[in-house]
Amino acid sequence: MKNIKIIIVALLILGFHSPVKPNQNTDKPKLETYLNELIKNPPFLQNLDVVEYLNSFVQTTKNYNPNEGIFAEKSRPLPLFKSFPKLKESIPFISLGNFPTPVKHLKNIGAKIGFKNIYMKDDGPSGTLYGGNKIRKLEFLLADAIHKDVDAIICIGGAGSNCTLATTIYAKSLGIKTVCMLNPQANSTKVRHNLLTAYRNDAEINLFPSKELRDVLLLGEFLKYKNKYDKYPYISPLGISTPLGITGFVNAAFELKEQIEEGLLPEPDYIYIPFGSMGSTIGLILGLKAANLKSKVVAVRVIPYYGDEAVIKMFNAANSFLHSNDPSFPIFDVSIQDFNINHDFIGEGFGYFTKEGIEAVNLLTEYEKTPSEGTFTGKTLAALIAHVKQNVIKENETALFWNTYCSQDFYEEIKDIDYKNLPTSAHHYFEEDVQELDKQIK
Numbered sequence: 001m002k003n004i005k006i007i008i009v010a011l012l013i014l015g016f017h018s019p020v021k022p023n024q025n026t027d028k029p030k031l032e033t034y035l036n037e038l039i040k041n042p043p044f045l046q047n048l049d050v051v052e053y054l055n056s057f058v059q060t061t062k063n064y065n066p067n068e069g070i071f072a073e074k075s076r077p078l079p080l081f082k083s084f085p086k087l088k089e090s091i092p093f094i095s096l097g098n099f100p101t102p103v104k105h106l107k108n109i110g111a112k113i114g115f116k117n118i119y120m121k122d123d124g125p126s127g128t129l130y131g132g133n134k135i136r137k138l139e140f141l142l143a144d145a146i147h148k149d150v151d152a153i154i155c156i157g158g159a160g161s162n163c164t165l166a167t168t169i170y171a172k173s174l175g176i177k178t179v180c181m182l183n184p185q186a187n188s189t190k191v192r193h194n195l196l197t198a199y200r201n202d203a204e205i206n207l208f209p210s211k212e213l214r215d216v217l218l219l220g221e222f223l224k225y226k227n228k229y230d231k232y233p234y235i236s237p238l239g240i241s242t243p244l245g246i247t248g249f250v251n252a253a254f255e256l257k258e259q260i261e262e263g264l265l266p267e268p269d270y271i272y273i274p275f276g277s278m279g280s281t282i283g284l285i286l287g288l289k290a291a292n293l294k295s296k297v298v299a300v301r302v303i304p305y306y307g308d309e310a311v312i313k314m315f316n317a318a319n320s321f322l323h324s325n326d327p328s329f330p331i332f333d334v335s336i337q338d339f340n341i342n343h344d345f346i347g348e349g350f351g352y353f354t355k356e357g358i359e360a361v362n363l364l365t366e367y368e369k370t371p372s373e374g375t376f377t378g379k380t381l382a383a384l385i386a387h388v389k390q391n392v393i394k395e396n397e398t399a400l401f402w403n404t405y406c407s408q409d410f411y412e413e414i415k416d417i418d419y420k421n422l423p424t425s426a427h428h429y430f431e432e433d434v435q436e437l438d439k440q441i442k
């Protein structure tokens with residue numbers, strides 16, 4: 001890799017040479033040896049094992065007790081814990097959002113596309129400070145961070161990441177600092193807004209020219225922080241797709257089951273959800289299996305594909321995690337067909353809008369008063385609509401669109417912030433034009 005020399009020099013400057021003393025109680029490799037191996041193979045932070053290894057340095061000797069302190073104060077009965085009570089005793093959880101999220105019959109869009117059985121599970125208003133799908137994951141990840149008494153979280157994502165923004169906002173509310181390590185993304189109004197909103201919420205924003213450089217410099221940041229504060233920061237991987245984060249979406253399936261039982265919607269034949277860092281989809285599929293629901297997930301891929309093996313590996317990791325915390329949680333056999341990953345609606349790639357995606361965004365705004373965006377939810381609803389037109393979804397079947405995008409708009413809070421307050425590496429998002437299709441969003 002051509003940047004390797006720069007990277008090694010950067011690591012040396014940032015603290016790689018410093019005497020780090022990882023916990024030596026286990027048989028894990030020495031940190032320096034491990035990192036040396038890693039930088040030969042970036043972007044490695046999308047590999048769960050690496051994140052698990054780094055986070056293993058954030059240790060606690062305290063036993064988790066859901067009936068004590070903040071865990072008791074910020075609690076709520078979770079549908080998943082009702083079915084598997086042992087999970088409640090061992091998996092850190094704090095309530096951050098407003099759940100269950102509403103279910104809505106999309107009658108107006110249904111009339112427009114000539115298909116009446118279309119529903120939406122609306123995670124848009126899932127939180128008061130910030131909504132969307134990530135709140136479900138943060139309720140577990142931030143609880144774990146608090147249990148381990150961390151002061152800072154390093155998170156990664158694209159320049160306009162909703163995930164690093166959600167992490168920043170909720171971590172701040174709990175007194176935890178966020179360092180965002182971001183990589184390039186196609187320009188749009190949402191990218192600009194998310195950068196400014198993260199800045200307004202005190203995120204330390206670092207933008208890098210590539211994912212590879214971002215990951216390697218994150219290791220430097222990890223060590224630098226430890227050397228400065230004598231404490232390791234927590235690492236949150238792409239999209240918070242760890243077994244802990246995924247547990248939030250396993251619970252989502254149980255939440256949906258309760259709503260089906262209450263008669264708020266029929267059991268869907270299909271559930272359409274964006275497939276990004278994979279965690280939401282994997283959690284939902286695992287939860288549907290554990291809750292004995294028959295709905296088939298259609299995972300609409302919006303980012304580069306990690307490969308079948310990575311999907312199965314993440315599913316199995318989440319499944320084993322839950323089984324090891326409550327042996328009555330079954331182990332499921334899965335094949336790649338269970339994930340039903342649809343590759344046809346991504347367009348030119350992550351963050352590049354598509355014509356059908358933007359039409360779907362405008363339909364949601366105009367017909368259902370639901371805010372949407374072109375990177376994730378627009379492409380997902382576009383897939384559902386196309387499948388209705390192609391008769392992939394039959395007239396007598398029911399389809400559920402899982403809205404994963406935050407419904408709050410922060411424009412009033414950020415409109416007067418000068419982008420020049422952001423690091424220079426972010427200025428070009430404000431100085432260069434947004435992509436053409438952005439201008440067609442109503």
Ligand SMILES: Cc1ncc(COP(=O)(O)O)c(C=O)c1O
Nearest residue numbers: 162239276277278279280376404
């Ligand atoms: C609005 C929105 N929807 C969907 C996703 C994808 O979820 P996951 O990363 O769990 O696949 C993201 C991820 O950042 C997102 O921001």
